[in-house]
Amino acid sequence: MTATEIKTEINKVLENVPEGALADVLSYLKQLPLKTPDDIKLTAHLRQILTEDSELLERLAQ
Numbered sequence: 010m011t012a013t014e015i016k017t018e019i020n021k022v023l024e025n026v027p028e029g030a031l032a033d034v035l036s037y038l039k040q041l042p043l044k045t046p047d048d049i050k051l052t053a054h055l056r057q058i059l060t061e062d063s064e065l066l067e068r069l070a071q
Contacts, residue, residue: 010018026034041049059066 023031023034044052
């Protein structure tokens with residue numbers, strides 16, 4: 010996927026983001042240029058763990 014295609018997809022998704030969450034999304038996006046590639050990779054790995062192990066995390070939280 011090209012950068013232009015990705016930006017188009019991001020815009021489509023943003024159309025469905027609740028208004029209350031838009032400020033959080035904007036804040037996150039503004040912080041990305043300040044992150045190192047390792048920080049971004051770490052965040053992606055954490056997101057993957059949280060997504061794949063959400064059931065386990067829910068059980069642990071109880």
